[in-house]
Amino acid sequence: MQPVLRQLPAGALLFHRNAPAYGIFRLVTGRVRLERVTPDGTTVPVHTVRPGELFAEASLFSSCYHCDARVVHDAELHFYPRTALVARFRGDPNALFDFAAGLARRVQGLRTRLEVRQVRAAAERLLLFLRLQVDAGRFYRPEGTWKDVAEEIGLTHEALYRALAKLEATGRIERLRGAVRVLRTRPG
Amino acid sequence: MQPVLRQLPAGALLFHRNAPAYGIFRLVTGRVRLERVTPDGTTVPVHTVRPGELFAEASLFSSCYHCDARVVHDAELHFYPRTALVARFRGDPNALFDFAAGLARRVQGLRTRLEVRQVRAAAERLLLFLRLQVDAGRFYRPEGTWKDVAEEIGLTHEALYRALAKLEATGRIERLRGAVRVLRTRPG
Structure with missing residues (x-):
């Protein structure tokens, strides 16, 4: 199904809570934030949408949106109209x-x-993330930047670099030109 | 569709990675852990399944399981055979x-x-969780215990109680017999 390309500037409201659901979206570029505004005016964040991500899928199955969607950075979106998609x-x-x-x-x-976020210690969290990406002995190279990895696993950029250094110093990973290899641990 | 009830003792392996997917499950009681064992024998946790939760749904759409499922506490499960469900x-x-x-x-x-886990400060994390459950002015009463809430939002039991006390002391919630009311904040 051919989506419709839409462009929206930062600050625009894409849809709001309880409005009739007219379709779902895939963010192409930019950033969109899903949020809920409580009756006393507090904005409660629900989710930050990143490029490539499909969102508002639940609205396909309900008559209205369950939150607001606000454009944070100028965005290009693929729009899939609800009636056409449901049909x-x-x-x-x-x-x-x-x-x-x-x-x-x-x-x-x-x-x-x-599950990865569950791990409190930064180095252990990063190691779990790496182990889920690649088997021991193999190299992992981030699809985006290491900054994206930091965001993905809920660490600051600085904490991620400290974690990488610590894993290397303790012989659990090896670094080579932007890639990282998870070293085998000796059982027992 | 009538599921089949299965009972498994702690320690049992429900399915393992790359085994042909024979169905999906809903955990009724007990606890099941989804995990991956890497070639060097390290167990990497993928998800902890709690009662009421459906799991291995992705295996409906693929020919084999993508991880191991191990029973942690004696479990009762509803089993939905894959062929019947797909048909x-x-x-x-x-x-x-x-x-x-x-x-x-x-x-x-x-x-x-x-999004809730993203918030570092325990009291603010709990407040966000509460705001997502109920509108300001309304009472929230946990479905399970406050300990379940702590687990859900990634806090220890103790940290949760400290967070509740802090939110009450700073006039952001009111507590009444096990329930909690989010107080309206004055805009601006």
Whole structure:
């Protein structure tokens, strides 16, 4: 299904809570924040959407949005109109099956992220993240920057670099030109 | 669809990585841990399953499991055989639609949990969690215990109680017989 490309400047409200759900989006560039504004005017963050991410999927299955979506940095978005998408899913079970498969993978990925965040010590958290990316003995090279990795695992940029240095100093990783190799540990 | 009830003792392996996926599960009682064992024998935690939770859904859409599932505390599980479930979804698009809707809600819920974990200060993290549960002025009463809430938001039991005390002392919540009311803040 061909999405519609939309461009929105920073500050724009893409949709708001309880408004009729008219479609779902994939962020192409920029940044969008999902938030809820409580009756007393407090803004409560729900999620920060990053490029490549599909969002508002739950609104496909409900008549209205459950939060506000505000553009934080000028954004380009792919828009998938709800009626067209639902009609397609109703008419083509394979497309719906693929969509559900994508959602199941997202659930899996988010759970793993939560598990990584569970680890308090920065170096151990980073090591768990690396182990989930690659088997021991293999190299991991971030898709984006190490700063993105820091954000992904909930560390500051500085804490991530300290964690990398610590893992290297204690012989658990090896660094080579921007990549990192998880070293085998001796069982027992 | 009628699930099959299965009982497994602590220590049992429910399925292992790369084994053919034979179905998905809902944990009824007990605890199950999803984990990955790396080639050098290190166990890497992927997710801890709590009662009520559906898991291994991604295996519906792939031919094998992507991790191990080990019973941590004696468990009762509802088992949904993969072939029967896939056949049902292929034959009944409404059932698949409902299943996808459930997955979309899970994605939403997991994202919110990650956002809550993002907040470093315990009291602020708890306040964000409470604000996401109830609007200001309303009471929140945990479904389980406050200990479950602590686990849910990644705090120790003690840190949670200190956070509750701090929020009360600073006039942001009111406590009444196990429930908590988020007080309205004055805008500006």
